[in-house]
Amino acid sequence: MVQLLLKADMVRDLPQTDAGQAFYFDTQTQGLGLRVGTRKKAYFAEGRVGGKKRRVTLGNTDQLTLADARKLAKKAVAEMVGGTDPNKVKAEQRAKGMTLGDAVDAFLSGRDHKASTAANYRNTLRRDFGDWHKRELRHITPQMTLDRFNKIMKRTPSGAALAMRTFRSCWNYARELTADQDGVPVLHDCPVRRVTALKLMPKATRRQNHITDFQAWFAAIDVAAGQARSHRHKNAGENFRDFCELLVRSGLRKSEAANLQWADVDFKGRTFTVAAERSKNGQPLTLPCSLQVLELFRRLRERHVEGAYIWGIAPLGDPRKTLVRAREALGEPFSFHDARRTFAVLAERLNVNYPKLRRMMNHADNDVTLGYLASRDPERLRNEMQMISDEIDRLTDAAIA
Template sequence: MTRAFLAAQYVRDLPLTDEGQQLIYDTKLQGFGLRVGTTRKAYFCEGRTGGKKRRVTLGSADQIPIETARKLAKKAMAEMADNIDRNADRKRARKEAIPLAQASEAFFRARELRPKTRYDYERVLQRHFSDWLDRPLQEITPNDTVVRFDHISVTSGKASASLAVRTFSSIWNFTRHAYADEDGNPILRECPTQRISALKKMHKPVRRQEYVKDFGRFFSALESVQSFDFKIYFELLARTGARRSEISNLRWQDVDLEHQMFVFRDTKNHRDHWLPMSEQVERMFLLLRQRYGEGPYIWGQAPLGDPRKSLASFRNAYGAPLRAHDLRRTFSTLSERLGIPHYSIKHLLNHVTDGDVTGGYIIHDPERLRPEIQRISNEIDALSL
């Protein structure tokens, strides 16, 4: 520790350090000092706040006269004596000034999001909150979120408004807990979107009820589509209950024709999902193997392309706006109708059972599902007659 009388001439003539920093304490005012670094000199003062030692930077020695620095030091030390932590206040102010864009980037870095999930978050931010990205979170009021929610509801629909609120709330709540004071207390207030819920404005989700009721019409419409790939793709969705991305990205390395099994890797619930093949599904895989056996994907050299054109053709022939996910609903509806046990249906659909104590005691064996998935495929054939 170096002590010296910090006169103006002494401070001006003191050379910068070659590396690191040097602290020089004033012999006239206890707790007041000069920090000398490699590029600048700055005045500081030290004291205790809440039983903890604190060092407060007062300003650059090139800009503040020495007597002014001493006055600032006395004021800062008086504040510390009254348990006012200026450093904590500065940190709090910086954290409170975090803009939405910075908060969202920190959220993306901390969360292990799939590329598609991150894309969806970013799309919502750009579409509905682009004018808020540079705005500090603390400036966004509860009434701001209510007005924005109502606007999105009118211009983009109720589902988009609800998704926007959930996206904004996720980022805000993460930031609230990520940026806290030294004791772990959140600096940000509670998420302002809570006012939307308090006013009972959140739209209740309406689940689609569409599913295939007439498989004769379904297969007739499917046959009218020119695309071979789409025919196989849509029928696989109906016979396996898989999600569309699982089928469109399936690779041959994950298809075991010898044992009539296939697996969807790293699915929505971050698990591999094994399924046995029904006889009908096996025949479709053999057709694809015959056609695209040399490619890494079951569709050839790349995942399945955009099916929207073929889907539109199918819908025109089918006479209803059937979606890919409606086939998953059809699969589960048939499963329940056939009396397949509840836990078997959950495993067939790859739904998480972690929160279910009883489900946690049931060891999942994919082979056990073979009779069940065969029954579903047979029922589809019977309903198409």
């Protein structure tokens, strides 16, 4: 820190720093300082409140004259001497004016979310709290939140839990964002706390559905695919059938399979890759093709001679209506994720060891030791991938026999 008599031309001519910040204190006005960074220069006032040093920015030098900065500094220092913390006042003002919509925007822009994740957050909050988006957070009470929770619970317990978790994430981020200089929140605790304190939040239940009758499942897929052939996309039925088969034989997530491109398929090396930007955990995954999956890719290549995606010129759309037809033909509900779950169930029955299975499912490496054991060489998984596809064929043929 350098103390000197600040002058307008001196402030103007001081060079920007190459890195970090330089601080200068005015010898004429107590508490007035100048902060010089790599791109900007700004006046600030420094004082103490309750024995703690406080520094408040007054304005950039290109927007505030030195004379005005001296006046503002005297006022700010006097307020600090009187016990007023200007940074806390600013934090309270930010919290006072922040609406739920502001909190949602801040949370989604301040965190590195995938586009699909951000869209899910917005859709959930718009559906369940759309009428609160212009309401200031400080006016949202625990009882209001409890009433909204009970309303959503009547429609869907799992949806109520999702809504509360999403709401809480945005609230807590906003609470930290509006905290004072010491990191002390000025916004009250998230009102979802009342729901959890009363132990009303429904416990998450993991779905256990998986395919048990492959002959019936494939037959239902064929029925739905046949009905989809009249769709405006001439290959909709065949694509649906191959999409379902790819899911159960590869263990891919729906979005990973739907966005697979020809650049991701290596016919010579007999592998396919889920790129990092399209995987759930942000890690790339290269898996060997079983003979059945390799044949599936060849069918798709013959069908789609144009386009970057294995489904044509675009990723596979959401075949929701065709899925409904498949459910009707099967006579019981199932989801695309049931195919991925079935892949894991078959792997476990075939005694695929845990590090390999986790690698095949592309789950995050939370265990350091197991992370060392999970080789990224796709050839180490070729036998296991083939075993699972062969078991699917065996179970299908056994049902037919």
